[in-house]
Structures are given as structure tokens and as C-alpha cells.
Amino acid sequence: MDEENKETVVLGAISRGISKFEKISRESNVSPKDLESILKKLENSGLIKVDEKKGWLGTKIEINPTENGYKEFERQLKILQEKWNQLENTYKSGNKQELEQKLKEDKSFLPSMMMFGIIDMMMFSMMFSMIGSTVGSFIPADDMGGTDNNVEDMEGTDMGDDGGFDIDIGF
Structure with missing residues (x-):
């Protein structure tokens, strides 16, 4: 994926409410190193804002889109x-x-x-x-975002032979 499309995907993830660095990286399929430079570029362009919130467990960083x-x-x-x-x-x-x-x-x-x-x-x-x-x-x-092909993603899935349909119509 080229740089411009990575920026669009990252901005899209943020616009859809994903505000944590790790989750943005995972959802947008962008490496943390690339994500850091993309976030700086988006922040310098005024498209996102980075907020630091202090809580009981330390500083929490949230990334949110601006109106622009x-x-x-x-x-x-x-x-x-x-x-x-x-x-x-x-x-x-x-x-x-x-x-x-x-x-x-x-x-x-x-x-x-x-x-x-x-x-x-x-x-x-x-x-x-x-x-x-x-x-x-x-x-x-x-x-291809969302198609990681990881076997771990299939944990807990029912690969049964009934296709997932179990309907009792009372006959």
C-alpha cells in the first residue's frame, strides 16, 4: 500500500472512533514505525489532534480527528x-x-x-x-485488511457440517 493510501486508512480508522495507537496500527495494518510518521504528518496537517490525559494508571494518549x-x-x-x-x-x-x-x-x-x-x-x-x-x-x-489468514483467528469457530443453521420448525 502506498503512503497516501496508508494515510487515508489511518485517518479512516481514527474517524471511526479508534483512538489508541496499538489498535490503530492493528486495524489499519500499518507497522508502528510507519504509523508514528503518518500520525505526525496528519497532526502537522491539522487533521488529527493528540490528547494526553492523566489518570490513576498514568498518562493515556488519545488520538482524535479534527473537523478538517x-x-x-x-x-x-x-x-x-x-x-x-x-x-x-x-x-x-x-x-x-x-x-x-x-x-x-x-x-x-x-x-x-x-x-x-x-x-x-x-x-x-x-x-x-x-x-x-x-x-x-x-x-x-x-x-488485504481484515484477511490476516491467521489460524488463531479461527479459535472458537464452529466448523460443523450443518452450515450454522439449526432451525426447529415444530413438525
């Missing part, structure tokens, strides 16, 4: 939505070469679109099917 930060995030979301709409329209036109070209041009925006739920995954998979490619060839696995 909210506006900038909304502007970035609108841009991402417009890019997605263009991709959808290109797919619907049936022009395989144009779709492949647009996907390559917007490659760096795809992880952000996934992160913010802009992408319709069914449409997305049909796009890749149309051009005869896979998502992995466009987006590295480490850029």
Missing part, C-alpha cells in the same frame, strides 16, 4: 467511491482490455476500497474472472 480530518476523510471516501463506480461501469460495458487497464491504474486504491467496504466483493470477483486473473496478482496478501 473528518472532512478530508469524507472527501477521500468520495474519491474511492467514484473510482469504484468507474470500475463497475467499465465491467458492465464488457471491455476486457479497458477493465484490466483501469484495475492496473487503480491497483493502489483497491486495499483502501476493501478496508472501507466500498467494493462489492461479488462484482469484484466477476471483474477478475472477466480478465482471467486473480485478486492476489493485483493485491499482495499483506495489503
